[in-house]
Amino acid sequence: MISTELAIALRDAGLVWHPRSGDRFQLDEPEFEADVFTVSEMTIEPREYPTGKLLAFNGTTEWALDSVALEDALWLPHEHQLRELLRGAFRALRRLPDTHEVEIALRRGPGPEESLVFEHPEPADAYALAVLEMLRRIA
Template identity: 60%
Template sequence: MLDHRLARRLRDAGLRWRPRPGDRFVLETEGFEADVFTLSDMTIEAHEYPTGTVLGFNGTTEWALDSVAAADALWLPREDQLRELLGPAFVGLHRTPGDGGTGGYEVRTRVTGTDETVPHRASEAEDAYAQALLAYIDASLRLD
């Protein structure tokens, strides 16, 4: 699962969430920091209103919650979502060897307009993808 710090950095870099079934998120509210929620048509649904998206908690799944604004939730994109966001910049994902049998992952991305590729390494695949996406967003915002 994506590290919450990387998810925050992605949000702060401008990544926007359009809640869909299967999406994971956390509430950055006291008492809920460790709970990971998943949108589902039965238990937690995204409701679109003119004032914004609201995540509705149905039934008794979470007795303390009725609904929260999606803006108050931190999206934890999955590996497939991060790969899709990288689009044509994505070259590949590889398992890397590590010390003591603990490997990691390397996501390679192509630098726009070149044949050059850049590695992004982390112990979890989602984190490597997130680092690659952060670099991609940063590069797309530069004028050079």
């Protein structure tokens, strides 16, 4: 699972979350720091209102939470979601003895593609580092 620190960095870099069933998230509240929630039609579902998006907790299975605003939730993207965000820039995922490498290729202007490699012991975090760099270059 992606680290909280990288999830915050991705959000701060402009990554927008459109909740889907199976997505994981944390709440930006100290008392929920260690808790990870999962969007599911049965228990937690995204709802659209004129005032914004909410994550509704059905059946009060989560400490009597009714709902939280989407902006108060921190998305923890899955590895495959991060890979999808890289789209055509993704070149390879390599497993090394103590780490994983994600290689991407980005083009800056009309010049040739630049190959970039991001390492982390967790493959999801290596993908997150690559997405973070891509977002920084777009901004």
